[in-house]
Amino acid sequence: xMTTVKDRCPGCDGNEQDERYDELDKVIAEYKGKxxxxxxxxxxxxxxxxxxxxEVQDYVARGLEMSPSEVYGVTTFYSFFxxxxxxxxxxxxxxxxxxxxxxxxxxxxxxxxxxGISVGETTPDEKFTLVQTRCIGACGLxxxxxxxxxxxxxxxxDEIPGILAKYRD
Amino acid sequence: MEFQRxxxxxxxxxxxxxxxxxxxxxEFKIELQxxxxxxxxxxxxxxCFGFCEIGPIVVVYPEGAFYCQLxxxxxxxxxxxxxxxxxxxxxxxxxxxTTKEQVAEYKEIGFYKHQERIALRNCGNINPEDVEExxxxxGYQALGRVITELKPQEVxxxxxxxxxxxxxxxxxxxxxxxxxxxxxxxxxxxxICNADEGDPGAFMDRSILEGDPHSVLEAMAIAGYAxxxxxxxxxVRAEYPIAVERLRIAIEQAQEYGLLGENIFGSxxxxxxxxxxxxxxxxxxxxxxxxxxxxxxxxxxxxRPPYPASKGLWExxxxxxxxxxxxxxxxxxxxxxxxxxxxxxxxxxxxKVFALAGDINNTGLVEVQMGTTLRKVIYDIGGGIxxxxxxxxxxxxxxxxxxxPIEYLDTQIDYDNLMDAGxxxxxxxxxxxxxxxxxxxxxxxxxxxxxxxxxxKCVPCREGTTRMLEILERxxxxxxxxxxxxxxxxxxxxxKEMSLCGLGQTAPNPVLSTIEHFRSxxxxxxxxxxxxxxxxxxxVKYEVIEDLCKGCGLxxxxxxxxxxxxxxxxxxxxxxxxxxxxxACVDKCPFNAxx
Numbered sequence: 001x002m003t004t005v006k007d008r009c010p011g012c013d014g015n016e017q018d019e020r021y022d023e024l025d026k027v028i029a030e031y032k033g034k035x036x037x038x039x040x041x042x043x044x045x046x047x048x049x050x051x052x053x054x055e056v057q058d059y060v061a062r063g064l065e066m067s068p069s070e071v072y073g074v075t076t077f078y079s080f081f082x083x084x085x086x087x088x089x090x091x092x093x094x095x096x097x098x099x100x101x102x103x104x105x106x107x108x109x110x111x112x113x114x115x116g117i118s119v120g121e122t123t124p125d126e127k128f129t130l131v132q133t134r135c136i137g138a139c140g141l142x143x144x145x146x147x148x149x150x151x152x153x154x155x156x157x158d159e160i161p162g163i164l165a166k167y168r169d
Numbered sequence: 170m171e172f173q174r175x176x177x178x179x180x181x182x183x184x185x186x187x188x189x190x191x192x193x194x195x196e197f198k199i200e201l202q203x204x205x206x207x208x209x210x211x212x213x214x215x216x217c218f219g220f221c222e223i224g225p226i227v228v229v230y231p232e233g234a235f236y237c238q239l240x241x242x243x244x245x246x247x248x249x250x251x252x253x254x255x256x257x258x259x260x261x262x263x264x265x266x267t268t269k270e271q272v273a274e275y276k277e278i279g280f281y282k283h284q285e286r287i288a289l290r291n292c293g294n295i296n297p298e299d300v301e302e303x304x305x306x307x308g309y310q311a312l313g314r315v316i317t318e319l320k321p322q323e324v325x326x327x328x329x330x331x332x333x334x335x336x337x338x339x340x341x342x343x344x345x346x347x348x349x350x351x352x353x354x355x356x357x358x359x360x361i362c363n364a365d366e367g368d369p370g371a372f373m374d375r376s377i378l379e380g381d382p383h384s385v386l387e388a389m390a391i392a393g394y395a396x397x398x399x400x401x402x403x404x405v406r407a408e409y410p411i412a413v414e415r416l417r418i419a420i421e422q423a424q425e426y427g428l429l430g431e432n433i434f435g436s437x438x439x440x441x442x443x444x445x446x447x448x449x450x451x452x453x454x455x456x457x458x459x460x461x462x463x464x465x466x467x468x469x470x471x472x473r474p475p476y477p478a479s480k481g482l483w484e485x486x487x488x489x490x491x492x493x494x495x496x497x498x499x500x501x502x503x504x505x506x507x508x509x510x511x512x513x514x515x516x517x518x519x520x521k522v523f524a525l526a527g528d529i530n531n532t533g534l535v536e537v538q539m540g541t542t543l544r545k546v547i548y549d550i551g552g553g554i555x556x557x558x559x560x561x562x563x564x565x566x567x568x569x570x571x572x573x574p575i576e577y578l579d580t581q582i583d584y585d586n587l588m589d590a591g592x593x594x595x596x597x598x599x600x601x602x603x604x605x606x607x608x609x610x611x612x613x614x615x616x617x618x619x620x621x622x623x624x625x626k627c628v629p630c631r632e633g634t635t636r637m638l639e640i641l642e643r644x645x646x647x648x649x650x651x652x653x654x655x656x657x658x659x660x661x662x663x664x665k666e667m668s669l670c671g672l673g674q675t676a677p678n679p680v681l682s683t684i685e686h687f688r689s690x691x692x693x694x695x696x697x698x699x700x701x702x703x704x705x706x707x708x709v710k711y712e713v714i715e716d717l718c719k720g721c722g723l724x725x726x727x728x729x730x731x732x733x734x735x736x737x738x739x740x741x742x743x744x745x746x747x748x749x750x751x752x753a754c755v756d757k758c759p760f761n762a763x764x
Contacts, residue, residue: 035483036445038465043407043446077467077624078448080407096369097564097600098526100614134451136408137372139526140184140221140533149410151187 021059023048028063037064038074042081051082079134087122087129089147089167096135098142103156107143108132110157114164127168173211175252176230180293181214182379183372183411184221189241190214193225196244204248213302216380216415218293219534220280223263228275228293235275236261266530266552280531283550285512287520288336288373288496289536292380297415300422303383309428311502312387315394316434324395325351328498330506332518337363337454337491338569338595338671340517340584346488349478350396353486358398360389360440361482361489363459364405364412367451368567369618370598373522373534374492378405378412381496382419386442388495390429391502393440396488401442404459408449416444451568451622455670456489458624469626470670491596493522513539517583521597525551528558528603535599540581543573547601558603562686566595568615568622569675571682572608591682593675607704608687609694613641615679623672630673633664637680646707649695654684706750715740717762724754724763 027044031037041060042052049056052075061068075081093099093108108119111130115123122129138144141153145163152163179185179194194214201207218226223237229247234257236247243261250256262271263278272278286292295302303309315324329344350358362385366374378385389401405413420442423429431439445463452458453468460482462468481487497519501509513519517539523546526532530552537546543563547553554560562572565582571592573580580586584594602611620634637660640653661677668674684691693699700708713724720738725731732748735741743754743763755763 036463036465039448039462040446043448073467074465078450080447080449097567097598097614098370098532100369101527101600101602101606134367134408134449135369135371136183137366137375137524138184138187138221139370139372139524140224141187142526142532144187151183153184153187 020048024056024059025063028060032064038066038071039078042071042075046081051084051086053083057083085122085126087126089127090129090131092131092133092136092146094134094136094138094142094144094146095132096137096139096142098139099135099144102142104143104145106157107145107155107160110160111145111164114161128164173209175210177210177212178215178228178230178293179212180216180218180224180226181411182217182221182224182376183409184217185224185226186411188224188238190225192241193227193239193244196241197227197248200245200248204253206248206252210252213296214298215295216292216297217376217534219289219376219536220531221534222532226293232257232273233275234273235263235278237263266555279552280533280535280550283541283545284536285520285538286536287500287512288377288493288522289380289534290500291384292376292534295381297380297382298418300383300419300426300428303381307503308383308499309387311499312390312394312428313434315391315502316436316438321351321395321397324391324502327502327506328395331501331509332506332516333494333497333501333509334517334584335491336493336497336521336596338368338566338593340594343490343494346478346490347392347395349476350398350486350488353479355486357400357483357485358396359482359485359487360393360396360398360401361456361459361463361477361487362389362401362403362495363454363456363489363491364403364409365447365454365459366406366409366492366596367454367622368569368596368598370526370564370600371524371567371596373524373597375406375409375412376534377492377496377522378409379415382412382415383423384499385492385495386419386423386429388490388498389442390433390440391498392488392490392495394438396486398488399439399441401440402445402463402482403442404445404447404453404463406449407446413444413446420444450624451618452624452670452672455672458670459489460487467624469624470672472669493597514581514583516585521582521594523597523599525599525601527564527600528554528606529601530555537582539583542579542581544578546582546599547578551601554601554603558605560601561604561606562602562608562611564592564600564602564611564679565598566593566675566678567598568618569593569671569678570595570598571678572602572611572686573682574686591685592678605702605704607645607700607702608683608690609641609700610645610702610704612680612683613638613645616641616676619672619676623676627667627669627673629664629667630669630676633660633668633673634676636660637664637677641680644691644694645700645705647694647698647705649691651695653695654688654691658684709750709752710745711743711748711750711752711754711763713741713743714762714764717760719760719762721759723757723759727753727757729753 031041057071061071144153225239227236250258325347333343334340450468453462455470458468458470477487520536522536525535564572616638620638623630625631718740725733732744
């Protein structure tokens with residue numbers, strides 16, 4: 001007696017949500033029964049839903065026939081997985097050693113001031129999420145920040161407003 | 170066969186991507202088309218050249234002209250002057266920071282001249298998305314030789330004889346690992362490539378995966394043949410999208426060419442490789458944690474023994490090596506163990522790639538023979554410290570390593586010497602720090618990292634790093650107490666002794682090595698509430714230097730809390746009670762009269 005979870009996703013409406021769960025079904029079908037399936041499925045689920053709310057974790061647990069607590073345990077262990085909604089643009093300020101030595105802390109202060117949010121938070125309009133990242137390996141360009149897949153390097157705090165403006169509209 | 174009179178190599182690594190190499194490539198395409206030169210000149214996107222700071226980088230052969238920091242407008246000049254008229258565009262060449270001279274040829278640049286590129290041999294030279302380019306550079310020749318001419322034990326003997334040690338941190342002899350896995354009795358065995366490069370400041374594995382992914386695939390297949398495994402996994406960080414994409418392409422192409430899959434080179438040897446993406450947990454770089462993560466669980470380490478060689482992935486014997494180690498393997502097979510042993514020092518053979526970064530003129534990836542001195546790396550290759558500042562310390566080994574002061578500049582870098590100096594090789598991060606870096610703050614930075622990344626399984630690591638961080642924070646905020654140094658030392662010993670995995674066992678190293686080499690800085694923070702480097706804001710005290718102050722009043726205007734008083738043309742004064750140490754006055758003062 002499987003209850004479907006498709007109609008239990010808060011904040012999303014009718015058709016769009018069905019399609020997303022359909023997509024997730026395909027991923028689950030591909031990995032089900034294979035050893036070590038959970039993490040690849042969570043990667044895919046996060047790509048589809050942008051984050052991993054409890055409903056999605058629950059759905060994955062049923063799909064892979066695991067306990068929800070096991071899925072929750074794995075989801076919260078890895079920093080790459082997020083259980084809260086993310087902004088359209090994720091700003092990741094690299095806090096690797098090279099960037100730290102070159103003043104990444106000042107970049108964060110400036111972004112916090114510009115956006116009025118702290119590290120780990122999302123702006124009310126869900127446009128930006130600010131996070132600190134581990135070394136992204138672009139040490140030659142320190143200090144570095146990423147906005148989704150774009151990398152901005154050799155930055156000074158006064159360049160921050162200009163960068164944010166590019167993504168605002 | 171097509172023949173081209175010139176090759177344009179454009180770096181497509183992560184560094185150059187962010188400085189705009191895509192745009193440069195597009196511009197070249199347009200320009201070449203306009204001048205009708207598409208047939209005679211070949212445009213190739215390569216992997217990382219290792220000199221990320223001056224990207225985007227373009228090298229034009231046959232001359233080997235090294236153009237850097239290009240902008241889209243520069244492309245037409247290269248096409249019209251260099252490619253059409255044969256005149257190198259001098260002002261776009263690299264300028265040596267020490268001599269201020271422009272260097273025409275790639276190989277003559279100080280940064281490259283002193284390097285010995287083995288693991289990085291193909292990075293920047295071939296198109297990583299084309300298996301044929303790898304094959305043309307002798308790729309898959311070693312695999313072919315191994316399968317058709319050598320018995321598995323003969324392969325292991327070559328690796329053992331070469332004395333190559335693991336490049337991922339521990340420095341364990343790789344050949345022994347291969348032997349142990351081969352000796353384990355089981356029908357099913359696995360090969361794993363550890364590409365979970367997590368040390369902040371190290372990016373050699375990323376560059377190898379981006380620039381030469383087939384070298385890793387080839388080495389894994391060789392390892393599979395040697396130990397009797399038919400399945401390999403590459404555990405790569407999800408934070409490295411370009412590396413992941415190029416690995417995908419490489420695996421597909423290798424399968425298409427019959428270099429992976431069933432009956433490789435017509436033999437009865439089968440071997441295939443799957444990618445597994447990490448999900449942002451530093452501890453997964455530890456081999457048992459990595460294995461637990463591939464199995465789909467929280468990446469927590471487990472006790473060793475049993476070692477992965479006897480019980481690894483899904484309880485089966487597993488050989489796990491790091492990316493850079495694998496990248497060396499094909500050449501060791503092709504050129505022989507004696508050749509490899511001729512490089513390096515007595516107990517550390519071959520070369521090591523370092524990620525040189527921090528307060529240094531030339532940042533980037535540097536591959537040198539084991540035993541090269543820090544001085545050579547920093548001054549000859551790295552071009553010295555910027556702005557004429559003094560060298561203070563070199564940090565090696567990331568959060569597991571330590572800081573080496575000036576006395577170690579002439580020490581030969583190898584596994585053992587770094588251990589003796591209280592640091593370690595680690596994966597090869599080499600962060601240079603100048604006189605303005607506070608060593609207590611650096612120790613705090615690393616502890617903050619390990620505290621966050623501790624998986625929480627062992628109490629000494631989880632609680633110990635938290636307590637150590639609290640003490641270090643207290644010290645950097647000017648509230649250190651007598652006895653704090655000794656307390657840090659005691660905690661360090663306990664954490665080292667009682668943690669299960671490498672993360673906890675090495676977490677105190679940054680603190681211990683800075684206490685050993687820079688004890689006076691800790692004492693200044695604790696006893697005098699002073700930060701000698703002027704980094705710890707809580708301890709900074711801004712004062713006006715009377716002789717230099719002209720009384721212009723700019724500082725007074727800049728101060729957000731009105732802490733500066735003084736009449737025009739008279740020496741100003743900073744009220745220490747009100748001052749919030751923002752430093753705005755220092756930035757504004759035209760006479761450098763505030764210190």
